[in-house]
Amino acid sequence: MSDTSPKNGFNVVGTSPIRPDGLDKVTGRAQFADDFHLPNMLHGKILRSPHAHARILSIDTSAAEALPGVRAVVTGADFPAVRHELLNQGTAGVLNIREMSENCMAKDKVLYDGHALAAVAADNPHDAELAVNLIKVEYELLPPVMNVRAAMADDAPVIHEDFHPGGFIAPTEKYLPNASRLQLGNGDPEQGFAEADLVLEREYTAETIHQGYIESHVTTVTWDSNDYVTVWTATQGQFALRDHLADIIQVPISNINVVPLEIGGGFGGKERLYIDPVAAFLSKKSQCPVKIAMRRDEVFRATGPSSGTYIKLKFGVKQDGTLTAAHLHMAYEAGAYAGGPLFLGVMSATSRYNIPNIHIDGFDVIVNKPTMRPYRAPGAPQALFAVEQMIDELACELGMDPIEFRMKNLMRSGDRLVPGFPLAPIDTEKMMETVKAHPHYQAPLEGANRGRGLAYSIWFNIGEISSARMQVNPDGSVTLATASPDLSGTRISLAMQAAETLGIDVEQVSPTVSDTQSIGFSLPSVGSRTTYSTGAVVCEVAQEILKQMCERAVLLWETDAGQVSVENGVFSNKAEPGQTITFNELAARMFETGGPISHHRTGHTQSFIPGTAAHLVDVEVDPETGKVDILRYTVFQDVGKAVHPDYVEGQMQGAAVQGIGMALNEEYFYDDEGRLKNASLLDYRLPTSLDVPMLETVVLESPNPAHPFGVRGCGEISIAPPPAAIANAIYDAVGVRLYSMPMAPRKVCAAVKAAEPAKAA
Amino acid sequence: MPTVWIPKAMQTYTGGEETVEMEGRTVRRLIVALDETYPGLKDALMDGDKLKPGIAVAVNGQVSQLGHLQPLQEDNEVFFVPAIGGG
Numbered sequence: 130m131s132d133t134s135p136k137n138g139f140n141v142v143g144t145s146p147i148r149p150d151g152l153d154k155v156t157g158r159a160q161f162a163d164d165f166h167l168p169n170m171l172h173g174k175i176l177r178s179p180h181a182h183a184r185i186l187s188i189d190t191s192a193a194e195a196l197p198g199v200r201a202v203v204t205g206a207d208f209p210a211v212r213h214e215l216l217n218q219g220t221a222g223v224l225n226i227r228e229m230s231e232n233c234m235a236k237d238k239v240l241y242d243g244h245a246l247a248a249v250a251a252d253n254p255h256d257a258e259l260a261v262n263l264i265k266v267e268y269e270l271l272p273p274v275m276n277v278r279a280a281m282a283d284d285a286p287v288i289h290e291d292f293h294p295g296g297f298i299a300p301t302e303k304y305l306p307n308a309s310r311l312q313l314g315n316g317d318p319e320q321g322f323a324e325a326d327l328v329l330e331r332e333y334t335a336e337t338i339h340q341g342y343i344e345s346h347v348t349t350v351t352w353d354s355n356d357y358v359t360v361w362t363a364t365q366g367q368f369a370l371r372d373h374l375a376d377i378i379q380v381p382i383s384n385i386n387v388v389p390l391e392i393g394g395g396f397g398g399k400e401r402l403y404i405d406p407v408a409a410f411l412s413k414k415s416q417c418p419v420k421i422a423m424r425r426d427e428v429f430r431a432t433g434p435s436s437g438t439y440i441k442l443k444f445g446v447k448q449d450g451t452l453t454a455a456h457l458h459m460a461y462e463a464g465a466y467a468g469g470p471l472f473l474g475v476m477s478a479t480s481r482y483n484i485p486n487i488h489i490d491g492f493d494v495i496v497n498k499p500t501m502r503p504y505r506a507p508g509a510p511q512a513l514f515a516v517e518q519m520i521d522e523l524a525c526e527l528g529m530d531p532i533e534f535r536m537k538n539l540m541r542s543g544d545r546l547v548p549g550f551p552l553a554p555i556d557t558e559k560m561m562e563t564v565k566a567h568p569h570y571q572a573p574l575e576g577a578n579r580g581r582g583l584a585y586s587i588w589f590n591i592g593e594i595s596s597a598r599m600q601v602n603p604d605g606s607v608t609l610a611t612a613s614p615d616l617s618g619t620r621i622s623l624a625m626q627a628a629e630t631l632g633i634d635v636e637q638v639s640p641t642v643s644d645t646q647s648i649g650f651s652l653p654s655v656g657s658r659t660t661y662s663t664g665a666v667v668c669e670v671a672q673e674i675l676k677q678m679c680e681r682a683v684l685l686w687e688t689d690a691g692q693v694s695v696e697n698g699v700f701s702n703k704a705e706p707g708q709t710i711t712f713n714e715l716a717a718r719m720f721e722t723g724g725p726i727s728h729h730r731t732g733h734t735q736s737f738i739p740g741t742a743a744h745l746v747d748v749e750v751d752p753e754t755g756k757v758d759i760l761r762y763t764v765f766q767d768v769g770k771a772v773h774p775d776y777v778e779g780q781m782q783g784a785a786v787q788g789i790g791m792a793l794n795e796e797y798f799y800d801d802e803g804r805l806k807n808a809s810l811l812d813y814r815l816p817t818s819l820d821v822p823m824l825e826t827v828v829l830e831s832p833n834p835a836h837p838f839g840v841r842g843c844g845e846i847s848i849a850p851p852p853a854a855i856a857n858a859i860y861d862a863v864g865v866r867l868y869s870m871p872m873a874p875r876k877v878c879a880a881v882k883a884a885e886p887a888k889a890a
Numbered sequence: 891m892p893t894v895w896i897p898k899a900m901q902t903y904t905g906g907e908e909t910v911e912m913e914g915r916t917v918r919r920l921i922v923a924l925d926e927t928y929p930g931l932k933d934a935l936m937d938g939d940k941l942k943p944g945i946a947v948a949v950n951g952q953v954s955q956l957g958h959l960q961p962l963q964e965d966n967e968v969f970f971v972p973a974i975g976g977g
Contacts, residue, residue, distance in 0.1 A: 548969055549967075550967065
């Protein structure tokens, strides 16, 4: 066979070319979902519950239907009973389609402030809004359950008569009326605690937070007379949306085409549908295309935020710093329906330290809030806020350097993760050594109320299923299509991997994101998987393209298969030294050598690929106001191989900024009736450029053996360490531990004031 | 003979054993064999002839797309893990 394998040196990977979609985005020409219009398009608006928990007694839509300009009204009665309640997605988990449908449109009960009740399609958004306000609903109010501890209390109101506990390992039985349980562990914790010289127990809480993507959810749907449904929207996964939509609206999957448009941020929050089935039924009834655009308050109230948590830890350690035992009680809000990010929180909690005796009790807890959905390293920031503070506290108690303490217990390749299987290859020691040797760690930090904090994380890439299609054109250009929506510059990172493998310039590769009718199935752009997993499939497709082109050269040169090799885009005839042809020249002769050259592949890649990150932060605390200023911040991250170093750096910084936001400010405020009181970007305080200094980045590259170039996904992990790193820095600055996230000024101020009498004594 | 890592929540079936060795040409056959020695394990892991929704199989640390149909080698390590996700 011809030699088409990539060489050790890189020509394209590791450079930072300009992304092909960049100019259109900064000049307003890129087509986002709200820019999309069709002739005769109607506008949909949704009536949402003002109550957190109530039974629906009646819905009267007659006045809305009578309003001029109104073309259709739908309620839960228009949503058919699902054909099968549970959709088993194999290694991608299990979904409850009935609950997903009822989350889009309530039937018997509303389960959170903002739960959809009815929807109207009208000639314009104003008429639709007017009509929605004419719908009359009678409720029987029920007591809301607004946090995990209240939901797990003996006398807690029951939110669901029955529920399927979601995608957890057995036992999958309900544990409490509002909670299911996940247990993992190894060894004998009781024995481990008996061996410890020091045992600490602490409790930590975190509030509900939102991904805060700037683009709202917008969809346009047509349902034609042949029951073909087309959806134009911004989504992280067009295939997931298609399959879930098919189950909810009950048309064959092959009748649905989902066209992904540009996406203005997702962070996990756009991998699930909310308004698409509503627009579909409005379109079916009105026989017109229907667009629905969520307002910002609807996004906060009725999409998929990330869990508030209650975590209780007990850790045991020997005097020399060796961890002997740990017990973790981790309760994560699931929101209105079961299946929050519990497992990922559990997996990330301690999966970087060897703890021989460990027991984790995880609880997925139903509360009267929107259904929790993934948010960039789902569950990890909350878990690390607890565990990395505990690690810091133990090191302080023992008088050990925090890096030395971590090195003492550091998980290395091959060591066992909590579920039992070994950590895949990665150089964790190098990460710790790099942090320790860095000027930021070595530099003295002077001044009152200033402190330095560290946190360390391992997070896992999803691999699994991706598709790619490649076509060589006669002018030497290459069309690359994938099914992976581009959230973060992945079109260019995938084009670069194609160009590297083909040995051509990246400008020759035109990357696109395809609709569901035009390419094979792919999992969504989630789990730090696109550049890694889809990238690996793109490399495989490029290898096949080179193989086909070698066969064309064999024909041209009338030589034997195996005599043609290719390197850096130049094909050579081993039998005739000096006989060569370039990629472009060979492409130009494709029609005289057999016709078009193209290939499509749906491939699988490995999951549980680890990445590591350590964050180092210096803060200054104002003890009078509780305000925390970040003075210096360094993000260390092992990315395997940085395909596009500028965008890798952007991912590290962007994730860190989101982590800083959740550390210091972001939280949902509910009143006593369960109504969200800060459903706007004015009152839900996202960090701005004024809140953070320039974030330094240190990129480490220990290759991932599961990818031809050693790539690890890099999008998520750096959101996880900031809350813990900042908490540890606050302790270093003012000597108080903050056990509640966000560490907003009011909490910092209260903690400092509470500590003053103790300090004075 | 493949080595099976028993999840914490199922170690009640194995008398607290974390790992057991069991014959099985496929994951399904291995589970059936496990159930003969440790009754109840099959019902904990499978619905009929399929893995329960939400449970995945990892062999030597890699999640298998084939699930219960995954062929096994003598030196394989088998893990039952929750299905996965991300943001």
